[in-house]
Amino acid sequence: MEGTRKITIEPVSRIEGHGKITINLDAGGEVEKTRFHVTQIRGFERFCQGRPFEEMPVITQRICGICPVSHQLASAKACDEILGVRIPETAFLLRELIHMGQFIQSHALHFFHLASPDLLLGWDEDPAVRNVIGIAGKFPELATKGILLRKFGQEIIKALGGKKIHPVFAVPGGVSNSLSAEKGSEILSGFQHAYETCQIALDTITQWVEMNVGEAEAFANFRSNYAGLVDEKGCLSLYDGRMRIVDPDRNKLAEFEPSDYLSYIGEHVESWSYLKFPFYKAAGFPDGAYRVGPLGRLNTIDAIATPKANQAFASFKTLIDEKNIRGASLLYHYARMVELLYCLEKAEEILKNEAVYGRDIRRTVVPVHETGVGVIEAPRGTLIHHYEVDRYGALKKVNLIVATGHNNVAMNQAVELVAKEYIRNGDVREGILNRIEGAIRCYDPCLSCSTHAMGQMPLHVQVFSKDGVLIHELCKE
Amino acid sequence: MNTMPEKLRFMVAPQLTLDLVDDLRSADAIFFVDATISPLEKGWRFEKIVAESRMSHFQTHHLSPAFLMGLLETLFNRKPMSMLVSVQGEDFGFDEGVTTLARKRADEAVSQIVEAVLRIHEKE
Numbered sequence: 001m002e003g004t005r006k007i008t009i010e011p012v013s014r015i016e017g018h019g020k021i022t023i024n025l026d027a028g029g030e031v032e033k034t035r036f037h038v039t040q041i042r043g044f045e046r047f048c049q050g051r052p053f054e055e056m057p058v059i060t061q062r063i064c065g066i067c068p069v070s071h072q073l074a075s076a077k078a079c080d081e082i083l084g085v086r087i088p089e090t091a092f093l094l095r096e097l098i099h100m101g102q103f104i105q106s107h108a109l110h111f112f113h114l115a116s117p118d119l120l121l122g123w124d125e126d127p128a129v130r131n132v133i134g135i136a137g138k139f140p141e142l143a144t145k146g147i148l149l150r151k152f153g154q155e156i157i158k159a160l161g162g163k164k165i166h167p168v169f170a171v172p173g174g175v176s177n178s179l180s181a182e183k184g185s186e187i188l189s190g191f192q193h194a195y196e197t198c199q200i201a202l203d204t205i206t207q208w209v210e211m212n213v214g215e216a217e218a219f220a221n222f223r224s225n226y227a228g229l230v231d232e233k234g235c236l237s238l239y240d241g242r243m244r245i246v247d248p249d250r251n252k253l254a255e256f257e258p259s260d261y262l263s264y265i266g267e268h269v270e271s272w273s274y275l276k277f278p279f280y281k282a283a284g285f286p287d288g289a290y291r292v293g294p295l296g297r298l299n300t301i302d303a304i305a306t307p308k309a310n311q312a313f314a315s316f317k318t319l320i321d322e323k324n325i326r327g328a329s330l331l332y333h334y335a336r337m338v339e340l341l342y343c344l345e346k347a348e349e350i351l352k353n354e355a356v357y358g359r360d361i362r363r364t365v366v367p368v369h370e371t372g373v374g375v376i377e378a379p380r381g382t383l384i385h386h387y388e389v390d391r392y393g394a395l396k397k398v399n400l401i402v403a404t405g406h407n408n409v410a411m412n413q414a415v416e417l418v419a420k421e422y423i424r425n426g427d428v429r430e431g432i433l434n435r436i437e438g439a440i441r442c443y444d445p446c447l448s449c450s451t452h453a454m455g456q457m458p459l460h461v462q463v464f465s466k467d468g469v470l471i472h473e474l475c476k477e
Numbered sequence: 478m479n480t481m482p483e484k485l486r487f488m489v490a491p492q493l494t495l496d497l498v499d500d501l502r503s504a505d506a507i508f509f510v511d512a513t514i515s516p517l518e519k520g521w522r523f524e525k526i527v528a529e530s531r532m533s534h535f536q537t538h539h540l541s542p543a544f545l546m547g548l549l550e551t552l553f554n555r556k557p558m559s560m561l562v563s564v565q566g567e568d569f570g571f572d573e574g575v576t577t578l579a580r581k582r583a584d585e586a587v588s589q590i591v592e593a594v595l596r597i598h599e600k601e
Contacts, residue, residue: 065492113495132495133529133544136551144552151496165491 004032005426009433021436023419029426034416036408036440037273045398053082053372053389054172060385060400064446065165066109069102069157070378072170073239074385077374079172081259082389084368090358091174093350094160096239098169099376100347101156103238104194105164106379107294107340108153110444111201112146115333118438119208124431142204145197152194156347159183174362184351191348198344202312202337206319209334213323218421220329220414220439223248225280225290226299227406229377230255234302236309236342238377245280245290246300248327253280258375261384267401275447277408278401289409292381293443294335296407299326306349309342329414329442336444367393378403380444404445414439481591482598493540498548506558506597508590509542512579513563520582523589526559558597562586 004027010020024033044063057075061068073095113132121130136143154164161167169175209216229241244255254264268277268285280288304310316338320326350356374385381403388397418439422432501507528546542561549555564586567576
């Protein structure tokens with residue numbers, strides 16, 4: 001149509017993986033339609049078929065270089081179910097410990113290096129400066145502390161799995177290595193600095209939110225359902241627990257064993273993205289869409305089991321309820337730092353538990369089940385690995401629902417809300433485009449992790465003439 | 478016979494990550510060594526790294542040596558000599574080990590690195 005414009009932001013920067021955003025403006029320059037497209041495909045669900053299930057913890061961790069531990073753990077849990085074993089206490093603690101290392105490094109990376117340029121330098125700063133080097137130049141102490149905190153998390157992973165990225169650790173029935181008391185004590189010596197840095201981050205984001213309540217309110221603030229794992233007391237649980245889904249007012253919609261997820265969660269497909277759209281079946285699509293990850297979890301749980309993080313959680317909850325910004329996407333950054341504090345406390349608690357230094361770390365048995373579902377909370381949200389095997393243990397079916405997928409509806413909604421809020425009369429400045437990217441960034445999506453299905457994937461091809469007119473369109477559902 | 482300096486350190490990294498700047502901050506010289514699919518005249522190549530001080534896009538999966546050197550300079554005011562050593566690979570298919578040709582190129586590149594390290598060591 002005459003006068004209409006299409007704006008494309010590609011790549012979306014400071015996220016994990018590759019995606020693009022398209023914004024259609026009408027003849028009056030107002031936002032008509034926006035979309036967040038995930039343009040990668042990985043295909044693990046398909047090419048793992050036929051592999052022995054025991055290989056999955058090693059294969060699936062290669063899905064991602066940022067959260068390999070999350071995939072390895074969810075995979076190992078699914079394999080435990082196929083084996084029909086309860087892993088030894090030491091193995092449970094060690095898996096939980098490496099998981100905390102994963103959260104610490106991932107949350108620190110996101111806050112200090114991906115999110116902080118927007119928060120500390122400003123949305124409208126020169127994009128050549130608005131990045132980690134800009135932060136390093138203006139806030140060198142903060143940047144250094146952030147790097148060291150991330151390194152601390154990576155060192156926990158390395159101490160257990162031998163290397164920082166793609167460690168070899170969780171195996172069906174347990175873990176492959178025990179932890180020496182000497183190594184444990186070495187890790188424990190790093191907690192003081194880690195807590196200090198975490199506190200700086202918490203103070204920074206709390207002050208930012210308090211000073212920018214108006215922006216938090218206007219920036220992709222919307223009502224949605226939320227989901228996450230909780231323990232038997234309704235507390236935050238990152239490695240194990242029941243899956244809970246709540247409505248926008250935090251009323252419980254469902255709570256179930258993760259292995260029953262198919263009774264509660266469906267997956268919707270759209271023609272313009274490789275990323276699927278999970279939803280709560282009872283509410284249908286799109287009403288049943290929910291948010292996961294730090295904000296999703298903190299809106300789902302009743303409390304946090306460690307003292308300092310629970311105090312931070314109480315302050316977080318009071319602030320967002322008082323200001324009525326419970327659904328504000330920018331609060332993901334705040335929630336992420338509350339979780340970081342929890343992970344530090346939890347990791348320290350585990351390292352002070354003598355049982356973590358035990359030598360009984362694995363059960364080896366003959367598989368007894370043909371299905372296994374492993375669910376954990378990854379840094380970005382709930383991660384589901386579901387395997388079906390034949391009587392020889394070869395995989396017949398693999399279903400992976402990855403954290404970023406659960407947030408697909410929310411990310412698209414966030415993009416649209418921010419675009420509509422800030423684009424007026426066709427005025428699209430760079431700072432506005434950065435705000436739109438920033439809406440995605442709140443969710444810390446890992447796009448490389450989240451696109452797996454093959455064979456039946458929808459495809460949407462548009463062919464434009466050189467003067468921008470759409471001349472041919474192909475759509476495969 | 479020349480001996481390698483005691484403080485010489487080898488690191489293996491599947492990715493270049495931000496936290497490596499902490500490991501590199503005390504280095505006098507850094508050699509980043511990686512395989513390449515590009516055809517090279519000698520089968521290997523040394524390139525001086527120019528630190529990046531400005532960048533528009535940051536992807537945590539894709540940190541370059543130039544980015545790390547820029548961060549090192551910005552954070553710690555350190556500008557160690559840094560080189561990117563590329564070794565041309567032959568076969569990137571599923572397999573273990575390297576081909577004879579790639580091994581020969583890697584050996585030659587390593588000899589060049591050793592010479593460079595010894596030269597730097599002698600100057601100290």
